[in-house]
Amino acid sequence: MAAAVSANRLELLQIADAAAREKMIDREIVLEAMEEAIQKAARTRYGAENEIRAQIDRKSGEIRLFRVMEVVEEVETPATQISLADARHEKEDAAIGDFLADSLPPIDYSRIGAQTAKQVIVQKVRDAERDRQYAEYKDRIGEVVTGVIKRVEYGNAIVDLGRAEAIMRRDQVIPREHLRQNERIRGIIYDVRRETRGPQIFMSRTKPEFMSALFAQEVPEIYDNIIEIKAVARDPGSRAKIAVLSNDSSIDPVGACVGMRGSRVQAVVNELQGEKIDIIPWQDDQASFIVNALAPAEVAKVVMDEDSNRIEVVVPDDQLSLAIGRRGQNVRLASQLTGWTIDIMTEQEESERRQEEFTQQTQFFVDALDVDETLAQLLVAEGFSDLEEVAYVEPDELAAIEGFDEELIGELQKRALDALEAQSAVAEEKRRALGVLDELADLDGLTPLMLVALGEAEVKSLEDFAGFTTEELVSDRDAPLRNAGLDPLEAQNLIMKARRLAGWITDEDLEQASVKGLHADGGDEDDGGLADETPEQA
Incomplete structure (x- = not known):
C-alpha cells in the first residue's frame, strides 16, 4: 500500500481497476475505499478531532483533501463547527446547516499511516466482495453446482465454486463416500447465510432435492x-x-x-x-x-x-x-x-387382532346391556359398536337380524338408554370433580364425555373453550376432542357459539360463520377467519 499511496495519479486508477477486476466488484467501491483510507491517514496527520474528506478525481486520479466544518448558531465543537458570523467572512451567503470545505495541502504518508490506509482498503474491498458473493448466491438455492474440494476438515469439505467457497458438512456427504482434495464434486446449494465472517454457502449431496435436480438434468421431459x-x-x-x-x-x-x-x-x-x-x-x-x-x-x-x-x-x-x-x-x-404413517401387519396378525376386537366388543355389550354372549355377538357381527347406535337406531334395522322380535328390540333399546344415562351420570359427576364450570356444560352440543375430556385437558370455562381454533380442538395430535366424533364444521360452530356467549363476537358474526358452513364445499364464502382467531389475534 505504501507504493500505492506514493504512486502517480494514473497508477492509482490502474490499481483501483486491477483490484476491481480481481475481486469482481465495482471500481467505484475500490475508489471509495481508497478515499476512506486516505481520510483516515490524514486525520492522523491533522488531528483525529477534525472532519477530513478526501476526493479522488475519477478521470485524472488527482487526490484532494478538505477540512469540512458545519455552520451553526453556537459553536460547541470548534474542530468541526463554525459560527454563522465567521462563516460569512468566507462565504457571504452561508446559512446555518451549510458545510464549508477548506482545501488542505497533500501529506506525506508515514509507514504507519500507509499501513493503516492499507488495512482500511483491504477491509472495505473484502466487505464488498462478501456482499457480492451473498447477492450472487442467495438466489441460487436449489441449484446444482460443481466445485473442487480445497480441503477436508473433520469430514467437512470446503468446496471452491470459482467465485466463492461453499461448505459441505459431514452430515450432507453421502455415507461411505471418500472425499479427496482437488477432486471435482457436485452438490445442491440448500442454504446461504450472511454471517460476520462472510456469506456461508451450504452444499449437500444427501438432500432429496439433489436427486430431483439430477433427474431433471438427465430426463428432458x-x-x-x-x-x-x-x-x-x-x-x-x-x-x-x-x-x-x-x-x-x-x-x-x-x-x-x-x-x-x-x-x-x-x-x-x-x-x-x-x-x-x-x-x-x-x-x-x-x-x-x-x-x-x-x-x-x-x-x-x-x-x-x-x-x-x-x-x-x-x-x-x-x-x-x-x-x-x-x-x-x-x-x-x-x-x-x-x-x-404406515403400520404393517400380516394377514394372520390382522385376523388375530380382529378376533380380539370382536371379543372385546362382545364383552362390552354383555356387560352394558346384560345380555348373553350369543346376542352380543349378533350385534357386533351386524356392525354395532356403541350404545348410541343400539339405542337410537330405527327398530326396523334391528328387526332385520335373525331372531330379533319386537319385544326383544324394545328391551334392548331400553337397556341401552338406561346404560347411556348411567354413563352420563358418572361423566357428570367426574366433570364437576374436574372443575368444569356449568357455563361450559350448558353449551349445546357438548356431551358429558366431551366435558370430561375437556376437563382433563384443563379446559374448564367458556373463555378457555372459546380460545381454541378448530384444529386445536379436534385435529391436532393432542386435541382434547380428537376422538369425540366431531367433524371440523361442528367444532367450528361450537367455538363460535362459545365466543358469542363469552362476548367476543356478535350474533351477526355468528350468522356469517353459519353462512360459511352452508357453503363449505364450495369454498367461496369467507368468515374473515373468525373461527380460527382469538380476540387478541383478530
Whole structure:
C-alpha cells in the first residue's frame, strides 16, 4: 500500500481497476475505499478531532483533501463547527446547516499511516466482495453446482465454486463416500447465510432435492415439465424412492425416467454412489399410491384412518420382511414419500387382532346391556359398536337380524338408554370433580364425555373453550376432542357459539360463520377467519 499511496495519479486508477477486476466488484467501491483510507491517514496527520474528506478525481486520479466544518448558531465543537458570523467572512451567503470545505495541502504518508490506509482498503474491498458473493448466491438455492474440494476438515469439505467457497458438512456427504482434495464434486446449494465472517454457502449431496435436480438434468421431459417429480424419499447412499407423474398420457413417466436400457437412472445412481432408486408412478388415490410405494412387496388390504393420517397395510405372511425392508428401510421410505404413517401387519396378525376386537366388543355389550354372549355377538357381527347406535337406531334395522322380535328390540333399546344415562351420570359427576364450570356444560352440543375430556385437558370455562381454533380442538395430535366424533364444521360452530356467549363476537358474526358452513364445499364464502382467531389475534 505504501507504493500505492506514493504512486502517480494514473497508477492509482490502474490499481483501483486491477483490484476491481480481481475481486469482481465495482471500481467505484475500490475508489471509495481508497478515499476512506486516505481520510483516515490524514486525520492522523491533522488531528483525529477534525472532519477530513478526501476526493479522488475519477478521470485524472488527482487526490484532494478538505477540512469540512458545519455552520451553526453556537459553536460547541470548534474542530468541526463554525459560527454563522465567521462563516460569512468566507462565504457571504452561508446559512446555518451549510458545510464549508477548506482545501488542505497533500501529506506525506508515514509507514504507519500507509499501513493503516492499507488495512482500511483491504477491509472495505473484502466487505464488498462478501456482499457480492451473498447477492450472487442467495438466489441460487436449489441449484446444482460443481466445485473442487480445497480441503477436508473433520469430514467437512470446503468446496471452491470459482467465485466463492461453499461448505459441505459431514452430515450432507453421502455415507461411505471418500472425499479427496482437488477432486471435482457436485452438490445442491440448500442454504446461504450472511454471517460476520462472510456469506456461508451450504452444499449437500444427501438432500432429496439433489436427486430431483439430477433427474431433471438427465430426463428432458422433467426439464420441460411434461413429467413432474411429486415426492422423493432418500436413505442416502443406500436406497431411495421417487414418485413421478406425467402430464401427457402418451408418455410413461417411469419409463422416461429409467431411459433406454436404464441409461438415465443409471447416470443418477452412479452420481449417488450406487444408491438404489425405486421409481413409482404417482396417483391421487392415496391407497393405491401407498400400495405402489411399498413395492416390491405385495399388499393384500389397506385400512385408512384419514383423521390421524395413518394407514394399516395387510400383507401375506411371506411378504412381511420384504414390505418392512432391512432395518425398516422400505416402510420408512414409503412413509416419507407418501406422508402417511404406515403400520404393517400380516394377514394372520390382522385376523388375530380382529378376533380380539370382536371379543372385546362382545364383552362390552354383555356387560352394558346384560345380555348373553350369543346376542352380543349378533350385534357386533351386524356392525354395532356403541350404545348410541343400539339405542337410537330405527327398530326396523334391528328387526332385520335373525331372531330379533319386537319385544326383544324394545328391551334392548331400553337397556341401552338406561346404560347411556348411567354413563352420563358418572361423566357428570367426574366433570364437576374436574372443575368444569356449568357455563361450559350448558353449551349445546357438548356431551358429558366431551366435558370430561375437556376437563382433563384443563379446559374448564367458556373463555378457555372459546380460545381454541378448530384444529386445536379436534385435529391436532393432542386435541382434547380428537376422538369425540366431531367433524371440523361442528367444532367450528361450537367455538363460535362459545365466543358469542363469552362476548367476543356478535350474533351477526355468528350468522356469517353459519353462512360459511352452508357453503363449505364450495369454498367461496369467507368468515374473515373468525373461527380460527382469538380476540387478541383478530
